[in-house]
Amino acid sequence: MAEEPWAHSKNSSGTRHGLEAHLRGTAELARGFASAFGAGELAGYLGLIHDVGKGACAWQDGLRRAESQGGRVVDAGGRSIDHKAAGMWVALRKGGIGSFALAVLGHHGGIPARHALRDVLASAEGAAAAQVQEAVQRVAELVPEILHDRRATVPDWGRSADDPHAAEMLLRMAFSALVDADFLDTERHFAETTRPSVPSLASLAQTYEAERAAYLGGVASPINALRTEIYEQAVSAAAEPPGIFPFPAPTGSGKTITSGGFSVHHATRHGLRRMIVAVPYLSITEQNARVYRRLFGEANVVEHHSGVDLDDLEPELRWQRLATENWDAPVVVTTTVQLFESLFSNKPSAMRKLHRLAGAVIVLDEVQSLPDPLLLPILSALRHLTEHFGTSVVLSSATQPAFFSLEIFKGLKPRPILAEPKPYFEKLRRVRFEWREPAPTLEQMAQEAAMQQQSLTIVNTTKDAASFHEHLEAVAAEGVPVLHLSTRMAAGHRRETLDQIRQLLKEGAPVAVVSTQLVEAGVDLDFPVVLRAFAAAEALIQAAGRCNRNGHLDCGRVIVFDPADGSRTGAQRVYGAALDVTRAHFGPGRGDLDDPEALNAYYAQRYQIKGIERTGRGVEVQQHRADFDFPEVARLFRLIDEQSVPVLVRYGDDVEREQLRVLLTQPGGADPWVFRKLQPYLATLPRQLAVKAVRQGFARCLLGDLYEWDGDYHCQRGIEFADPRGEDFVL
Structure with a gap:
């Protein structure tokens, strides 16, 4: 094979994507993403080696067949050709980065458990050794630095056995930087364009203040005076170093606007890059997004809901959808489910945005809604984000949970936004x-x-x-x-x-x-x-x-x-x-x-009775995190136990809904805008109830995790479907 190896087939201009160009392009992007948390060289190295296996003649031949005949990269017998083992072998045997080789092994299908390294390494040095060494040799001629020792690129805290959860979080973030860079570099080849740069959150401070003044309209009232007082305290607290900021404030005190003001001023003082607001329900996501679009500007706010799971679709249908949502905006409004299930996922589509959490302000609105069984891994992750990734976290709620009474937050200094919140609860009763x-x-x-x-x-x-x-x-x-x-x-x-x-x-x-x-x-x-x-x-x-x-x-x-x-x-x-x-x-x-002290005592007793740090699902998640068992963590970490699925219903614009439904199922897959346009027509059902509805002829599986409803839809109550066992569901 005399010609230079290539990574992707021809784009619309007839140009192939050279393998060296893709490896170096991915490395450059990943390095930039991970520099926010001190792991730029580690992520850059992962970018250099992630597709080393594509250098093998068998893979190049398969890509050539796929280009001419269509379909996936397979050998002459129609079998898949692995291209990840070679990069993993380089990471382990040459780079010396240990478990971080999992990022290479999982950059398409998802991060596997740590024991997969042993199994794949045995194959790479056994039955597949010839193909692996051929790929490594060919790529090393173009990118010789793949063979350099890279142990020093792993931060000390990320390799310490004293805190395996911190190391696990570093691997998640480095993996995120890698897969986002991989998809963006691939997108750049096929789209033949580069995404425009986005403004930083700090650059929007003046816009925010001007729009806030216009939004409030200068109406004088006792409540507005209290809201202004709370806002000014939040702006003062923004000067504090990054950390965890409890924000207990009564309902009606303007927490949404105040959280935005704190975030933009905190970003200005400390060079933070974006604000990510997570709220528990879709209706609040939409409401908050409307407010922030008004205050930050329409173009500066991304609204991202939990959507359809497309990871299980055929690989050739996947890349364009995976390249849509990576939270590259100064303000992101999402759901709590989307944030934390992405944080503890093992799938590239969910995890590619995680590196955006570094150097960001995360506002957890209505933080009391976080489920007790999973508080341990959630709080552990928040602590590591603030200690190692330059992130600040705002815990916003009128019913502030007593998180700092738990062992997981021991030694962590809270930075309260309001020094004395109790008087405001009394005044706003x-x-x-x-x-x-x-x-x-x-x-x-x-x-x-x-x-x-x-x-x-x-x-x-x-x-x-x-x-x-x-x-x-x-x-x-x-x-x-x-x-x-x-x-x-x-x-x-x-x-x-x-x-x-x-x-x-x-x-x-x-x-x-x-x-x-x-x-x-x-x-x-x-x-x-x-x-x-x-x-x-x-x-x-x-x-x-x-x-x-x-x-x-x-x-x-x-x-x-x-x-x-x-x-x-x-x-x-x-x-x-x-x-x-x-x-x-x-x-x-x-x-x-209405007494914050009584509420604090209630939370402390509740956590003690439930034993959330001693037993339960959260403890299991932490154990699997320490073992680097990413699939098991993803399986166990579900914020909503009744795993809900979206259901397309007969509501609203019948013509548009039908057009979107047809677009969903056309060959080649749908563009991302189709899924966004579907949102108004989607209701929600527990998965087990949706499956029963399919069996009984009231629904059908449309695509991935998306169902279509064929049963009754009440003009007031929506989907009407009785569970034969009489079970009941929330929300």
């Missing part, structure tokens, strides 16, 4: 809590809700929401809108319903609403009366945040009830031991839900 005892039925509470001019009822499961909505419709006065919110509704349907609710509230018109918990965290609704099915303390407080939110009343009413015919098992599955601890701390004659 807007509701009184009422407790309905003994346990009423859902129908009785629906009758009470219907007696109010405007009411919001929040229940724990989709089943209870549907049942309560039916009761409400039966007893509501004629002409009163009775509305419903849950993820059984398409995203566009939920958005329109929320807009309708806001308009009715603004007009002072009668309205009765029932919802699952998706309205609790940060959704900008303001009812005079809120009814909340009994739940954990933080959920009760978050529900209260939808009552008298803007302080127009002397005092709003929050009615807490424990429905006798409600889904006890559903609530128990969601909140677990937190329900019993809530009963012990709060209620008639017990603690005040």
Whole structure:
């Protein structure tokens, strides 16, 4: 084979992508990405060696066949040709970088467990030795530095056996830099363009302040004065060195705008590159993104939701989709699920954006929503990001969890945004809590809700929401809108319903609403009366945040009830031991839900009873992280136990939805914009329920993790499908 080896087939100009050019181009990009956390040379080396195996004659012949005949790179017999073992062999035998060779081995299919190195090395020095050595020799003639010893490129803290979790996180981040660089360099070849540079977060400080002033409109009020006071404290706190910043502030104090102000000023002081905002629910993601687009500028905000899992599709259909979302923007608004399941994934499509967390401000909005079983790995990762990757983390919530009481944060100095938050909770107290005892039925509470001019009822499961909505419709006065919110509704349907609710509230018109918990965290609704099915303390407080939110009343009413015919098992599955601890701390004659000190005591006891640092799924995840078992970590780390799947429903613009559905299934795959345009037509179902619906003929699998719904879609409640076992689901 006399000609120079190449990495990719011809682009539209008829130009092939030379292997040396691809290796050096990938190395340059990876080096730049990882320089943010002191591992530029390590990531650059991974870029140089990741495709060494493509230098083998067999692989070059296979690529030539694929170019002329179409399809994947295979040998004459149609078998796949490995190109990763050679780079891994170089990393181990020449570079000496040990487990970091996993990045090369997993840069297409995903990072395997550490024991895979042993198995692949045995093959590379056994049956595949001739092909591996041929590839190494040919590439070394073009890129001789692949054979240099690179042990010094691994930071000391990343090779220390004293903290294997830090080393594991470094491997994740280096892998992210590698796969993002690989995809971008490949994209650059085929698209024949270079993506434009994006502004830094720090460069937007003046824009933010000017737009904030215009957004607030200069309206003077006692609440706005308190919000301004809190904002000014946050801007002062931005001068503190990077670290973890608790931000406990009551509902209605302007946490969204204040978090943005802290982030942009913190970035200006310390050279941080972007703000990544993670919120628990899609509805809040959309809401926050609208606010930040106004304040930072439309072009500077990326909104990224949890989407369809396409990793299992054929490789030839994958690369263009994997090259779409790498969080290369000054402001990223995403979901908590997307952030943390990406952080603990082992798949390139999820992990390619992780290096953007380095040198960033991560704002965890409504941080109380993080699930107890996975707090240990989450807090461990946040600690390492702040200690080794130049990241700052804002823990924002009206119900601030007692994270610093846990061993995982021992010795870590919090940097509070508000020095004395308790007075603000007292000044911004807007509701009184009422407790309905003994346990009423859902129908009785629906009758009470219907007696109010405007009411919001929040229940724990989709089943209870549907049942309560039916009761409400039966007893509501004629002409009163009775509305419903849950993820059984398409995203566009939920958005329109929320807009309708806001308009009715603004007009002072009668309205009765029932919802699952998706309205609790940060959704900008303001009812005079809120009814909340009994739940954990933080959920009760978050529900209260939808009552008298803007302080127009002397005092709003929050009615807490424990429905006798409600889904006890559903609530128990969601909140677990937190329900019993809530009963012990709060209620008639017990603690005040608006007292931060009482809430802190509640959290401390809850964590102790649950033993989250001693047992459970989080401990298992940490054990597998220490063993570098990436697939097992990804399997165990699921923020939502009821693994939900998106479902395309018959809602909204029938013509556009059908056009998008057709585009999804055409040969060659769909462009990324198709998936973004699908969002308004997607509802959500638990995976097991979607599978049952397929078996019973109510749904079908459309593509990857995406289903299409053929059953009933209620004009108010969305997907209606009874689980034959009577199980109930949240949200």
